[in-house]
Amino acid sequence: MKIINPATEELIREVEEDTEASVREKFDLLKKGRPAWSALAVEQRIACIGRFYDLLASEKEDLAHTLTRESGKPLAQSYNELDGARARIRYFLDHSARYLAEEWTVTEGATREKIVYEPLGIIANISAWNYPYLVGVNVFIPALIGGNAVFYKPSEYATLTGMHICRMLHASGVPEDCFQLVAGRGIVGEWLLDLPLDGYFFTGSYRTGRHIAEKVAPKLVPCGLELGGKDPLYVMEDVEDIGKTAAAALEGVVYNNGQSCCAVERIYVHEKIFDRFVGEYLGHMKKMKVGDPFDPATGIGPLSREVQLEFLSQQIADAVGKGAKLLYGGNRLERKGFFMEPAVLVNVDHRMRLMKEESFGPVVGIQKVSGDDEAAALMADTEYGLTAAIYSSSYERAEAIMRTLDTGTVYWNCCDRVSATLPWSGRRHSGLGATLSYQGIRVFVRPKAYHIRG
16 A cells, blocks of 8 residues: 655555455454453553553654655644644543442442443444544543553554554553554455444544444444534624634634534625625635645645545536636645645535535635524534534624534634543534543443442
């Protein structure tokens, strides 16, 4: 399997893909190793993860450069991702013992009662390429702390980063027979689906997530899906600083080259400030540099996959063909690499693919609305349900809309952020289940009820 640098189109290295036989061998290894890992005290497992937490800091330079080379994200954002991963791990280190401890619910009388939390067993973590550390630690860290063995498949577009993760976990004291990496394309993931695993946790597209859910449904094991979004942002006319709001919206659109499930993908602006907002947005966007992700001045690097360039171009062409106006950008840069100018379109509506299907790139449509009722209806007009953001000086007014939105996360005067203390969940085509917070700790264990008499 060839690992290509999306900024230069040069070969970084070749990696041997797993075979069906090697996947089976690794599964047998995990079956043998998991009981001993589960038998350790939770504090011992937490200590191993603590050493992994330290390695992410001590090897930060090399890890960030690897991530930028194979994903194309600007180097500063690779550093940010590592810092963000450590912040999430810190939450798990500090809180897992509390939420995994046995709970006495009745301590007096003839029958005492308690809840004990037991690991699921061997789980598959089929991970994503856009934030390999962040979406990975959501799963494999609490899964390991909970006493599970992990079959980890990084995306083929983040394989080198996945290999770093595997190496560092083993160096931190996680046994090789409790964490195994499989490398390869989609067929390798299919082989994982065929195994009698005890849980499946996937981050990626709705189409693949649905396939996984349908394939493993007869097993009646947990299936967690962190899928895509078509995340809306609404700007009310009462915002205190239109320029600052436009800059925040732009960052929500283009951060990580727009390749984020919670990126802002459609913007609705009250008609009273529409022209001013669009002008501010354009002004900020034209100042952003697209180019070498190792250049500190770069704000937008290459897309991670070349196929995405054509997909985004088709979305733009469809919108323009239906009456949208392309104000800026949307062209592939005439240089090596998978670079695309950020694009902004107006005169958009929901007949257009750009406003309905996930883009996953630095492209956005901005639609004028007459007021809160129209904005709320348009924000809700989607098959996805991941995040939604509202900018306004009035929390009460924003909350009135946020309460109606069928999304796992809502934002007031911020966007495109995740916190370890809050559950990360999607609804409808955005996923099943939740990670992070105490709920993301307990998703990897099963409760057992004890009735104790005598």
